[in-house]
Amino acid sequence: MKFKYIWFFIAVLCSAVSFGQTTIKGTVKDKANVPIPGVNIIVKGTSNSTATDFDGKYSISVPNANAQIEFSFIGFTTKLLSVGDKTTIDIILEESSQVLDEIVVVGYASVKKSDVTSSISSVKGKELQTMTVGNVTESLQGKVAGVQVTGQGGPGAQPRVLIRGISTINLSTDPLYVVDGIPMGTSINFLSNNEIESMEVLKDASASAIYGSRASNGVILITTKKGKSGKTRFTFDLSSGMQIMENPYDMANAEGYANIMNTAYNNSGYSDYLPNASQYRGKTTDWWGAGIKKASPVTNASLGVSGGSEKYTYAASLNYYDSESMYEIGGWERITMRINNDFKFSDKFSAGVTLNPRYESWGGPSNWADFVKIDPITPIYKPADQLTGLENEYSIYARSPSYVWNPVAAVKRYDDYTDQYNLNTNGYLQYAPIKGLVIRTQASIEVGNKVQSIFRPDFVIDAAHEKAEINSVERRSTTNHDWTWQSTATYSRTFAEKHNASLMVGSTMEEYNGNDTWAYGEGVPNNSESMREVNAATKNRDSGGNSWSSSVMSYLSRFSYNYDSKYYFTGTFRRDGSSKFMANNKWANFPSASASWRISNEGFMENTKEVISDLRLRAGWGKVGNQGLPASVYQSNIGQGYYVIGGEMVDTSYPSSMANKDIKWETVEDISFGLDFALWKNKFSGSLEYYQKKTNDMLFKKQFPTYSGFPGYSTIWTNVGAMQSSGIDLLLSYKDKKGDFSYGVDLTFTTVNVEMLSLSAEGERLYGAGNRTLTVKGEVPGYFYGYVADGLFQSQTELNSHTDEHGTKLQPYAQLGDIRFKDINGDGKLDDKDRTKIGSPWADYNVGLNLNFAYKQFDLVANFYSSIGNDIVNQNISDLYNGASLTNKVRGLDQMAWHGEGTSNYVPRLSKDDNNENFTKFSSFYVEDGSFVRMKNIQLGYTFENMFGLDKLRLSISGQNLWTWTNYTGVDPEVAGGDPNQDDRVKGSGFGGWNYPVQPTILMGLNVAF
Amino acid sequence: MFAVSCEDFIEKEERGTQTLDNYFQTAQECENYANELTRRLLIPNDWYTLVAPRVTNEMATDDAWMGNTGQDNSAHRPCSQYIITPDNMGDMNSVYTAHYYTIQSANIGLEKMANSPITDAQKNQYMGESLFVRAYCYYELVNLFGDVPLYTKSLGTADLKLQRSPAAEVYAQIEADLKESAAKLENIPAARNGRINKWAAYALLARVSLFQEKWAEAKTYSNKVIAEGPYQLEEDFLNIWNVNNHNGKESILEAQSSSVQNESLGSALPTLSGARGEDKKNFPSNDANDVIDGWGWCMPTSDLENAYLSENDEIRRRSTITKWGEAAYGDEVLNPTHKFSLNDNKSGRICRKYYIPVATRRTLDKKDGHLPLNIPLIRLAEMYLTRAEANYHTGGDALADINIIRDRVDLEPKTGISGPTLLKQIYKERRLELAFEGLRLFDIRREKDPTTGKRVIETLMGPNGTFVKYNLSSTDPYETTNTREAQDKGINFDPAKHLLWPIPQLERDLSGGIITQNPNY
Helix, strand or coil: CHHHHHHHHHHHHHCCCCCCCEEEEEEEECCCCCECCCCEEEECCCCCEEECCCCCEEEEEECCCCCEEEEECCCECCEEEECCCCCECCEECCECCCCCCCEEEECCEEEEHHHCCCCEEEEEHHHHCCCCCCCHHHHHCCCCCCEEEECCCCCCCCCEEEECCCCCCCCCCCCEEEECCEECCCCCCCCCHHHEEEEEEECCHHHHHHHHHHCCCCEEEEEECCCCCEEEEEEEEEEEEEEECCCCCCECCHHHHHHHHHHHHHHCCCCCCCCCHHHHCCCCCCHHHHHCCCEEEEEEEEEEEEEECCCEEEEEEEEEEEEECCCCCCEEEEEEEEEEEEEECCCCEEEEEEEEEEEEEEECCCCHHHHHHCCCCCCCECCHHHCCCCCCCCCCECCCCCCCCCHHHHHHHCCEEEEEEEEEEEEEEEECCCCCEEEEEEEEEEEEEEEEEEEECCEEEECCCEEECCCEEEEEEEEEEEEEEEEEEEEEEEECCCEEEEEEEEEEEEEEEEEEEEEEEECCCCCCHHHCCHHHCCEEEEEEEEEEEEEEEEEEEEEEEEECCCEEEEEEEEEEEECCCCHHHCEEEEEEEEEEEEHHHCHHHHHHCCCEEEEEEEEEEEEEEECCCCCCCCCCEEEEEEEEECCEEEEEEEECCCCCCCCCCEEEEEEEEEEEEEECCCCEEEEEEEEEEEEECCEEEEECCHHHCCHHHHEEEEECCEEEEEEEEEEEEEEEEECCEEEEEEEEEEECEEEEEECCCCCCCEEECCCCEEECCCCCCCEEEEECEEEECCCHHHHHHCECCCCCECCCCCCCCCEEECCCCCCCCCCHHHCEEEECCCCCEEEEEEEEEEECCEEEEEEEEEEECCEEEECCHHHHCCCCCCCCCECCHHHHCCCCCCCCCCCCCCCCCCCCCCCCCCEHHHEEECCEEEEEEEEEEEEEEEECCEEEEEEEEEEEEEEEEECCCCCCCCCCCCCHHHCCCCCCCCEECCCCCCCCEEEEEEEEEC | CHHHHHHHHCCCCCCCCCEHHHCCCCHHHHHHHHHHHHHCCCCCCCHHHHHHHHHHHHHCCCCEECCECCCCCCCCHHHHCCCCECCECCCHHHHHHHHHHHHHHHHHHHHHHHCCCCCHHHHHHHHHHHHHHHHHHHHHHHHHHCCEECCCCCCCHHHCCCCEECHHHHHHHHHHHHHHHHHHCCCCCCCCCCCCCHHHHHHHHHHHHHHCCCHHHHHHHHHHHHHHCCCCCCCCHHHHHCCCCCCCCCEEEEECCCCCCCCCCCCCHHHHCCCCCCCHHHCCCCCHHHCCCCCCCCEECHHHHHHHHCCCCHHHHHHHEEECCCCCCCCCCCCCCCCCCHHHECCCEEEHHHCCCHHHHHCCCCCCCCCCCCEEEEEHHHHHHHHHHHHHHHCCCHHHHHHHHHHHCCCCCCCCCCHHHHHHHHHHHHHHHHCCCCCHHHHHHHCECCCCCCEHHHHHCCCCCHHHHHHHCCCCHHHHHCCCCCCCCCCCCCCCCCCCCCCCHHHHHHCCCCCCCCCCC
């Protein structure tokens, strides 16, 4: 249905015909006489343009014999020819020696790639568009050295992006995204990968310091597609496929579950939990089949049009993304439009405006784990004799004794959806009064409204535990209006031919405003769809609302200089003031400096030119900040509640947060060294970088001893200490062509070593994830901290010998088959002092491998990503292997678990009581190797050139996440940070649980250009 | 000029909330603050923070089983079966954290109110209430954990080097706070509305004096409350826990509740400890609206029932315990055969004190979170029993007071007993009168067996404990049939450590080890 209209639109557009005067034809080849496809051909002074086809052939209309045609292609020297009376022009393009001269966007400017002195990685939009993803960073995985991306499953989920490790242990670790010059925060979910022309990752502080206070996690600059003068060009890209969801565990059937639980009860001295287990044979409830779809559709589509003249260029796109959830209901849908207009009024004045309306809608259950965990004996529906026929449709479901709420019923009740509407308007005005001077002012206004609508029907599945006696309806509306205004003046000049200098100064102001209102009511007369409004509520109406605002203002400047394209220097300076700090800490300075030496341009390198096409050394230093803490942490707030006095409701008040008036900026200072090279005419190129970054005055929501009585589990925002990340980023790239066959191999290699340099006090210990991780000086942050599980007690002899010197048992409640915990300090007691480091969530290194091949009309892309050397806490063991809980167990657990000497040295005996705390003591029993290698994407395409009336038609099939190698036995080895609401983003990293897995996906694609 | 506007631009404050700096400016603000402190004595509408630890402490005595044999008991089992460790505290973490939050809040309030522009009378009232709350929190902490950090000024981040103070110092502070509270509240009339008054302070003074074996003081304060206070025993024992008799004439202080529907201000205890698996078929009405199914935790033991039976104490037995299939006492018409799921109930018994009558159930659209049962924190009967025990130790007339208590429930007066028999009778009377009112664990930890000199808990628990032995040879049809809760409850009790609970490991970790552990944990 959706596509019918799109094709209709395309058909209408296709009927447009163009007329020309004189037609020039020809072929473009390189020196080896190989045709070059895709060469840009423009008739100077007109909007006429075309590109060569796969055989290097072109044809273009020219107005008259005086016309000049320009041939340009990346990596080749541009050629300009007069037409004269020729009708055929065959030319040979020379490969350019300045091979790296692409344009790279840096903060508040763009420069030639060869002029870049900092650590910036560039990724073309095309490379990001081979995958079908809701969040474009997922396709960034493995493509940039120094960037670690951890996928998150589920519609609308955001991957975790770490640029050169972490520099904070409590605040957000996500980079700042800047779209077309405007800072857009730390989420990029609103952008379709098809809107992107290029992405620049500013990895070191010398590159990102120009973004000052929000750059400490790195900055990703995104440039959207712009129009080019020339013929109007339409593109249509569609990919559509299925996301696969298999039950990650092989769970016990009804009889098996009964046997397992009976064993657990018997082992603890109780009678059978489910007597006569064989009565359940063949009576297994297929919960998974009843609620989880094996395949859920995903679609990504974009329709684009671009073109223009010398005075005016435009690019417009309409983008659609839809990912259904694994349940019957729910998913994420996004429709965005982007209209870029650039105007050139005169040689001096130019301007542009971009409109970016967006719509997103999401919502869906998140209880998939319950479909695994619920016991397999309980039926989905209550048996007929428990039904009266008077229940509502939500009350016909059965209650499980396993504590797990009936997941089919929960999905049936689910009604919690959010719609978000945004409009971003971004405009600039540029004035170049004299040669070399550019004055530019740019403003952006983002307005948005998010509306969440919730309805919870009344139901009674179990009168004690699983019920809602009265239905309720709720609506929350959040409006934001943010604006940015930035102005820069840049003066560039070349002195005495060899001195190239440029100076930029500017200022920015940003303000973020928001407000919300919510309304709630109960007692809606019935649960029908049309009654699900607050107006229909008859009881207990409630409402609330607030508004908030934060602001930043800055002064910035950049000076860059190079001598004869050999010696480069860049310096930047930014001064930021933020509303989030008290007067004496409001302002902070963020300077940077970087330099590079282009060795290959030295005279003494002349005779190595055949081999070494490019070689340079870089070094950079910079300081960036982090102000990403909640507003007004310097206030101690009063919370409000209710109590009863004299039978009447009265107001109460209490301290809800504790102030730290001395809170100040977290700053990150880093140095980095780089070596870039290109050999054999760029066939083989790469870069190697070393960096070291140090965070000072780390902002941290520190937990104090609980007797302090501080609100929020005795936490206060504090500047606590210093940490350091260091490592190596390596990118190697090889590409070659043999006849019709061309190929390329990119390898990225990333190491990150993170170390805490100091905390707020000597000897301080910061706990995370419910004191299961520890952060101390001289160690990685948030390492797993617990007891060492030293196998299981296999025999009475082993049990009797685990004692102190007086023969007192270290584990008085242990029995055969229980875990033996190590007395690490050997003091003859098993207590808290025997906890130690039992694992680290941080990878030793990450490797990305990106392959592409092309043969005639075929192309093949394959991307691999791996994380090596990190550990994961497999929390699901406490459900799946634990006889003390009533949730379903893995199939055959009674045989896997210890049941006699030598039967297992890993899974402890089944026990209803677990008096030995096999599962409640946090120990190395839970820690697994989290290394993995994953094939992120494999795609095979076939392209028709100039057929069916189209310039290009490409068909492709692809598979994402089809293959993963790992020893981790949990749901998915891509495990990111902990719960930000518990301030465990970093300190709770690596805790695997029932996270929504990154799903294998099979897709078909279509790309059309005409 | 420009600089000024710049500074304004980056000046933003949090909206829609008051701050500690500008609070405590009106009597209403001070009163609201004191209201919250009072609420935090039990936080009766929150099943988790203080209510669950309270019932878990009952489960660690001879009065109660965990009771629910169908569900995960890991929050209660560490205490109930005496396998608690600093890593496996079950419910006992939250009580520690919550009381210290309240103590810090009280300290902040006391400092701010002292400088507040309100009248001296108002200051006295709200500061007097705050002092009581601080004392009450320390009273619970010292009884649960022994030595604990003690402070009476608001703490900043630089002040967190406290060590545990000896229990005697904590008690001294409790007494000082209560005396100051009583003095400040001297002229505030006892309004019987849930506000703290001077009688509550004197009554708690009596209790902590008794706990410290300061017999004379215990007698003085209990006598003062009995003789001078505006309280009388309810004629009908059942009326103490009556949903329609909030803050009755016997009540000195109760945790308040309300059935208002737009906020959850009901009592969580009847839900947490209510009968699990009620079925409308078992009610004459056959109406689902009569059912409020509880969670079935903290079920009375047959041992407790036997204690009532041994005294022929019908009124208090039936007001405390409903046996499966019996009429709910006082609700015989609407619930003549109170049945619940025996499969999920260790003892086939539920606590009648926490019961919500059917007529009340019918009036509530929303039941969970809205059950209007106030929870007595201190009531007059305890003062008689305290005075009796104090009199016993100081040579006064102990029998008179226990006979007043017995007379109220139509029991024959005790005569002619003395010495250890009399003391044991006082202990027993305390158990029968105050069962499930949050005192049993503290009582058996402090009471000394007059024949052996050991703590009563030592004679009850452990491998040779009388309670343990009783259960292992019991013939109770319910308890011996449902063995999904271990019958040997209490067998792991070790007097070398179990007279106190351990300090939570998290607290020791956060303090960098300055906070020490209790012996043998």
